[in-house]
Amino acid sequence: MLEVKQVYKTYRKSGFFSRKRQQILSDVTIEMRKGECLGIVGESGSGKSTLGRIILGIEKPDGGEVLYFGKKVNDRKVRLGHISAVFQDYTSSFNPHFTVYEVICEPIMLQAKNRREDMEVKVVDLLYRVGLDESYLKKYSHELSGGEAQRVCIARAISTNPDFLLLDEAVSSLDVSVQTQILKLLSQLKNEMNISYLFITHDIQSVTYLCDRVIFFNEGRVVEQVNIENLSQVQNDYSKRLLSAVIAF
Numbered sequence: 509m510l511e512v513k514q515v516y517k518t519y520r521k522s523g524f525f526s527r528k529r530q531q532i533l534s535d536v537t538i539e540m541r542k543g544e545c546l547g548i549v550g551e552s553g554s555g556k557s558t559l560g561r562i563i564l565g566i567e568k569p570d571g572g573e574v575l576y577f578g579k580k581v582n583d584r585k586v587r588l589g590h591i592s593a594v595f596q597d598y599t600s601s602f603n604p605h606f607t608v609y610e611v612i613c614e615p616i617m618l619q620a621k622n623r624r625e626d627m628e629v630k631v632v633d634l635l636y637r638v639g640l641d642e643s644y645l646k647k648y649s650h651e652l653s654g655g656e657a658q659r660v661c662i663a664r665a666i667s668t669n670p671d672f673l674l675l676d677e678a679v680s681s682l683d684v685s686v687q688t689q690i691l692k693l694l695s696q697l698k699n700e701m702n703i704s705y706l707f708i709t710h711d712i713q714s715v716t717y718l719c720d721r722v723i724f725f726n727e728g729r730v731v732e733q734v735n736i737e738n739l740s741q742v743q744n745d746y747s748k749r750l751l752s753a754v755i756a757f
């Protein structure tokens with residue numbers, strides 16, 4: 509379904525006159541099957557979000573390509589309605605002047621022009637799917653808790669019935685108990701809607717909860733990949749260090 513092929517990315521080093529470039533991603537190759545939940549775990553600064561933005565077609569790689577069902581993700585038509593994302597920073601993920609209703613129906617409007625009454629039914633259905641109800645329709649982002657705001661972001665992300673959802677640190681800034689609720693919700697939606705997840709995080713615990721397979725990512729490179737049931741068999745020292753929070757080697 510998703511193929512990341514030999515992707516390279518550099519950014520210009522900080523400093524206004526700097527011509528030097530910092531290598532962020534090197535030779536990243538990843539394949540993902542339909543229906544799979546793939547975790548990408550790595551330390552802060554390892555390039556996970558950069559890879560996420562390239563997979564979403566928001567940024568271009570310097571080399572290599574990303575294909576979705578064989579077509580380049582740079583083409584908006586390939587992404588529209590099929591690929592969605594939820595990011596860590598739910599407060600800036602939606603316009604503070606928009607109500608929850610407007611936030612959720614924006615992607616649907618881009619895809620098809622539904623009638624307003626059809627739209628309201630659809631948005632209420634989406635709210636129920638993520639554990640909220642119609643009392644949220646007219647609320648603004650500042651009237652929501654972190655967990656509620658992230659539920660609204662998830663409702664928006666699934667509103668176009670995507671086949672693929674990229675979750676970039678989607679639970680990381682929530683309290684532990686709210687994290688568990690959102691992980692449960694994601695797991696439930698994945699089964700109900702048969703969505704494939706690419707779950708980017710630094711938190712190995714949430715990966716073990718949600719993912720079928722994990723890729724360990726260090727300094728912009730894939731260092732190891734393993735099925736979730738074989739986590740205790742990782743070979744790489746970096747992977748072992750990240751796993752030490754959940755497994756004693």
Ligand SMILES: Nc1ncnc2c1ncn2[C@@H]1O[C@H](COP(=O)(O)OP(=O)(O)OP(=O)(O)O)[C@@H](O)[C@H]1O
Pocket residue numbers: 519520532550551552553554555556557558559710
């Ligand atoms: N637009 C940009 N311009 C220049 N440098 C950037 C840009 N975006 C990211 N970087 C740099 O690229 C490196 C990787 O950042 P990235 O956000 O991809 O890592 P990450 O693994 O997702 O980290 P975190 O979990 O902390 O978000 C960092 O050194 C960062 O400063």
